[in-house]
Each structure stands twice: as C-alpha cells, then as structure tokens.
Amino acid sequence: MTVNTMTVSAGQALRVLREGWAAQRAGALTTSWMLHGRPGVGKTEVVRQLAAEQKARLYDLRLTTIESQDLRGLPYYDHETKKTLWYRPDDLPDDPNHPSLLFLDELTAAPPHLHPAVYGLLQERRVGPHHLPDNVFIVAAGNMVEDGAVAYEMGTALSDRLIHLNVEASAxxxxxxxxxxxxxxxxxxxxxxxxxxxxxxxxxxxxxxxxxxxxxxxxxxxxxxxxxxxxxxxxxxxxxxxxxxxxxxxxxxxxxxxxxxxxxxxxxxxxxxxxxxxxxxxxxxxxxxxxxxxxxxxxxxxxxxxxxxxxxxxxxxxxxxxxxxxxxxxxxxxxxxxxxxxxxxxxxxxxxxxxxxxxxxxxxxxxxxxxx
Incomplete structure (x- = not known):
C-alpha cells in the first residue's frame, strides 16, 4: 500500500513535529503522528531529538515485543468494590506535571491482533481504564512491506487515526x-x-x-x-x-x-x-x-x-x-x-x-x- 503523502527529510519531519508539539501545548491540535520510512533513515533519531529538545521523558514502546494485555496492565480483584481492576503498566506515561513523548515504534510490524489495543491510544489517548495526561505527545513509526522489512499492511481503521509523514534520506x-x-x-x-x-x-x-x-x-x-x-x-x-x-x-x-x-x-x-x-x-x-x-x-x-x-x-x-x-x-x-x-x-x-x-x-x- 502506498503512503500517499508528501515526502520529507528527517530534518523537515523534526520541524513538523516541533510545530505539532507547540500546537498541542496551546490546546489547538491534539493528534498522533506516524513516521514512515525505510530502515535506518533516521525516524528514531528524530523522536529522540524531539524529546531532548522538549525536555520530555521518552517512553519507547516496541510494539513487536508486547501483547495487547501488556498495555492494559495487570489485573487484580478489589474485594471492597468486588470488581476486577487493573494496575497501570510502567510503559505508559502518567505524570501530568512533566511532558512525555510516547513513541510507538515498529507499529507496522506489530501483529494485527495488537492493533485494537493501539486504536484507543492513538485516538482516545487511553487503553482500557488508563488515560494519558494532556502533556503526552504521541509518535509512531514503522517500515513498509516494500522496504524489505517485517511489516503488515496498515488498515484504514489504524491509518485514519494518524497524521502521516513519509521520511526519506536527504544527504x-x-x-x-x-x-x-x-x-x-x-x-x-x-x-x-x-x-x-x-x-x-x-x-x-x-x-x-x-x-x-x-x-x-x-x-x-x-x-x-x-x-x-x-x-x-x-x-x-x-x-x-x-x-x-x-x-x-x-x-x-x-x-x-x-x-x-x-x-x-x-x-x-x-x-x-x-x-x-x-x-x-x-x-x-x-x-x-x-x-x-x-x-x-x-x-x-x-x-x-x-x-x-x-x-x-x-x-x-x-x-x-x-x-x-x-x-x-x-x-x-x-x-x-x-x-x-x-x-x-x-x-x-x-x-x-x-x-x-x-x-x-x-x-x-x-x-x-x-x-x-
């Protein structure tokens, strides 16, 4: 499937994300971002540099290494309410007083059964009972099938939740x-x-x-x-x-x-x-x-x-x-x-x-x- 968006360099992608961060901080635009690109073109470095510039905690969540229940957390039984509740996973930012960047790396390599758990993070900024603070900025990244990498085609339900940037190397x-x-x-x-x-x-x-x-x-x-x-x-x-x-x-x-x-x-x-x-x-x-x-x-x-x-x-x-x-x-x-x-x-x-x-x-x- 072709990523029908503009092609940008890593530097341009960084400038776009900076502007997106400023817009989110001002309350004008809260969304999730997707960096497409061949392996090694600099997607991860863009995210790391953005987090460093914003003095944000970087939560690097490799989606190929988790299962959907890992995002929901660990269940426990609350005897007082007689309900099953969930401990929040350590991979999700929860500090409303310090900016964080949640990096969902290898999104296109994550198995399709994991996608529904990711939908809520990208759109509603929540998974199960766990909500993300307003100061969390979300960026995902991944390769395409034609890049020779392990990847799945991105379905429309997932694609529609993102602003897409196609990153290519520029000398x-x-x-x-x-x-x-x-x-x-x-x-x-x-x-x-x-x-x-x-x-x-x-x-x-x-x-x-x-x-x-x-x-x-x-x-x-x-x-x-x-x-x-x-x-x-x-x-x-x-x-x-x-x-x-x-x-x-x-x-x-x-x-x-x-x-x-x-x-x-x-x-x-x-x-x-x-x-x-x-x-x-x-x-x-x-x-x-x-x-x-x-x-x-x-x-x-x-x-x-x-x-x-x-x-x-x-x-x-x-x-x-x-x-x-x-x-x-x-x-x-x-x-x-x-x-x-x-x-x-x-x-x-x-x-x-x-x-x-x-x-x-x-x-x-x-x-x-x-x-x-």
Missing part, C-alpha cells in the same frame, strides 16, 4: 542536521558530500538481492568504527560488514587520502605563514577539512578556525599547485562558512565572526560580487 539535510551536530568523522561527511547517492541504497540493494545496504544509521556506525579502530585491516573488514564491500572499498580510498593529507589540529596550531603548505590537495581532503573545522569550532578555537576557513578561498594564489586552480575554492569557502556560522550561532559566537578581519574580508569580497 544535505543529514549532513547539516545530524552529521555536523553529532561530530561524525570528517571522512564520512566528506564522502557523503561528494557521493550523496550512497547515503541510502536500500532499494538498490533489494533489487540486486544484496543483504547489506547503506543508510544514515549505517554511516553513523562507520563513523564510530573510524574513530575507534586504528588497525586498517580490521577496520576494512568492519566497514565491509557495515556498508557492503564495494562501497567500503570506495570509502576507504577517500578515508586514506584524508588521513594522509588532513590535520585540522596542525592547521589550527600553525603560524599563519606556515598554513598554506598544510592544506590538503584534493576535493575530498578539503571537504573533510571543512567538516573538521566546523566540528572543532568553539570559544577557544573560533579565531584560528575562521583564519583557516578563510584561507581556502585564496589557495590558488598562495600555492602553485595546478590542482587548486581547477577547484571551486570560493564555493567551498562559502559552504564552510555557512556551516560554521550556524554552528557558531548555536554557541553564541556571532561576535567572533563579525569582529574577525578574515571573515570581514571574505564578506566584502562576496558583497563586491553581488552574492550577499
């Missing part, structure tokens, strides 16, 4: 809203910047009968491998087992080039006159340098980060390497400063940029070209 969104804020390894960010088609390859892998595909989740794992494993031979095996042998081989070539030519720390510590010789000579290397600089940006490093970022723009004048003359240095510098400024604003470093002569010279040059 630019993932780099800006996940890779940079989470300080993923610069080689991963640089590789996806130049090969955005390899961020998510689930459909292609299914068509070719391959078990391993690339997803945003698997690239996060690649980043952890790169940061944790020094032995190149062992790292190669781990990478192949995470993103497939062919993609791993291509990525390793880029990672080797970056490892040999990029040292963010050396550039930041070098004297200005020595810096031009330390810049990497490949596009992959420059991309990795930019992501490394953005990751290194902080109150103590803002000045050298801005210096090094601005120096990218003039490499064709400072160095005699013919390769730099063919590179889009101005565009690389602009891209780097855009990311750095966003990161800087989050850290309260706006004045560091505005007061820095190298950034002012860069801004004046762009204004002269009519780009600002």
């Amino acid at each position: 630019s969104d993932w780099l800006e809203n996940f890779a940079i804020p989470n300080s993923l390894h610069p080689a991963v960010a640089a590789f996806i910047r130049t090969r955005p088609d390899l961020l998510e390859t689930t459909a292609e892998a299914l068509d070719r009968g391959l078990m391993i595909s690339t997803t945003p989740r698997s690239w996060e794992r690649v980043s952890r491998i790169m940061q944790a494993v020094d032995d190149r031979a062992l790292r190669k095996i781990m990478l192949a087992g995470t993103i497939g042998e062919a993609v791993a081989a291509e990525f390793q070539l880029v990672a080797d080039d970056i490892e040999a030519s990029v040292s963010v720390a050396a550039l930041l510590e070098a004297a200005p006159k020595d810096r031009p010789a330390l810049y990497p000579e490949s596009m992959h290397g420059l991309h990795a340098l930019i992501y490394g600089l953005v990751g290194a940006l902080g109150p103590q490093t803002a000045v050298p980060v801005i210096d090094v970022m601005a120096g990218i723009r003039t490499l064709d004048r400072e160095r005699s390497d013919a390769a730099f003359a063919r590179m889009p240095l101005a565009e690389l510098c602009t891209h780097g400063f855009e990311m750095a400024i966003r990161r800087g604003l989050e850290q309260g470093l706006a004045e560091d940029f505005l007061d820095h002569p190298a950034y002012e010279a860069y801004s004046q040059e762009r204004r002269a070209l009519g780009l600002d």
Whole structure:
C-alpha cells in the first residue's frame, strides 16, 4: 500500500513535529503522528531529538515485543468494590506535571491482533481504564512491506487515526542536521558530500538481492568504527560488514587520502605563514577539512578556525599547485562558512565572526560580487 503523502527529510519531519508539539501545548491540535520510512533513515533519531529538545521523558514502546494485555496492565480483584481492576503498566506515561513523548515504534510490524489495543491510544489517548495526561505527545513509526522489512499492511481503521509523514534520506539535510551536530568523522561527511547517492541504497540493494545496504544509521556506525579502530585491516573488514564491500572499498580510498593529507589540529596550531603548505590537495581532503573545522569550532578555537576557513578561498594564489586552480575554492569557502556560522550561532559566537578581519574580508569580497 502506498503512503500517499508528501515526502520529507528527517530534518523537515523534526520541524513538523516541533510545530505539532507547540500546537498541542496551546490546546489547538491534539493528534498522533506516524513516521514512515525505510530502515535506518533516521525516524528514531528524530523522536529522540524531539524529546531532548522538549525536555520530555521518552517512553519507547516496541510494539513487536508486547501483547495487547501488556498495555492494559495487570489485573487484580478489589474485594471492597468486588470488581476486577487493573494496575497501570510502567510503559505508559502518567505524570501530568512533566511532558512525555510516547513513541510507538515498529507499529507496522506489530501483529494485527495488537492493533485494537493501539486504536484507543492513538485516538482516545487511553487503553482500557488508563488515560494519558494532556502533556503526552504521541509518535509512531514503522517500515513498509516494500522496504524489505517485517511489516503488515496498515488498515484504514489504524491509518485514519494518524497524521502521516513519509521520511526519506536527504544527504544535505543529514549532513547539516545530524552529521555536523553529532561530530561524525570528517571522512564520512566528506564522502557523503561528494557521493550523496550512497547515503541510502536500500532499494538498490533489494533489487540486486544484496543483504547489506547503506543508510544514515549505517554511516553513523562507520563513523564510530573510524574513530575507534586504528588497525586498517580490521577496520576494512568492519566497514565491509557495515556498508557492503564495494562501497567500503570506495570509502576507504577517500578515508586514506584524508588521513594522509588532513590535520585540522596542525592547521589550527600553525603560524599563519606556515598554513598554506598544510592544506590538503584534493576535493575530498578539503571537504573533510571543512567538516573538521566546523566540528572543532568553539570559544577557544573560533579565531584560528575562521583564519583557516578563510584561507581556502585564496589557495590558488598562495600555492602553485595546478590542482587548486581547477577547484571551486570560493564555493567551498562559502559552504564552510555557512556551516560554521550556524554552528557558531548555536554557541553564541556571532561576535567572533563579525569582529574577525578574515571573515570581514571574505564578506566584502562576496558583497563586491553581488552574492550577499
């Protein structure tokens, strides 16, 4: 069954859910949300980030691991009323004084006999005798049958209780809203910047009968491998087992080039006159340098980060390497400063940029070209 709604990136889904949360808090819209998407595209990360932003308790309820009676709770006999009553399950939020996010994960993989118990949660915000407080925000998530995941078709009675978002991987969104804020390894960010088609390859892998595909989740794992494993031979095996042998081989070539030519720390510590010789000579290397600089940006490093970022723009004048003359240095510098400024604003470093002569010279040059 096709999910006939708009396709959004993970970042867009997060912005929609933020607005939905604000509307619910204002009493204007109380509903439940459904994130559809292939495995690993970032649905769970969106929910976790939303809960963290709202300072909410996250109740992660995996529907494939429970039975319908688990939602209703444990029965006991009340001798005074002569009725069977139910203890509230620990999986359901019950604090009216603290915001909570109830995450119904793997909804489409839950067996159909569980759906009636979920109906009440999604629509009436209750299951059996247990009501959810008004400050509980409900998000469900799941994969589709065509994604190659274990899933059941969603019936109309369940579908009608939800606002649906179809989440697809977007390289630019993932780099800006996940890779940079989470300080993923610069080689991963640089590789996806130049090969955005390899961020998510689930459909292609299914068509070719391959078990391993690339997803945003698997690239996060690649980043952890790169940061944790020094032995190149062992790292190669781990990478192949995470993103497939062919993609791993291509990525390793880029990672080797970056490892040999990029040292963010050396550039930041070098004297200005020595810096031009330390810049990497490949596009992959420059991309990795930019992501490394953005990751290194902080109150103590803002000045050298801005210096090094601005120096990218003039490499064709400072160095005699013919390769730099063919590179889009101005565009690389602009891209780097855009990311750095966003990161800087989050850290309260706006004045560091505005007061820095190298950034002012860069801004004046762009204004002269009519780009600002």
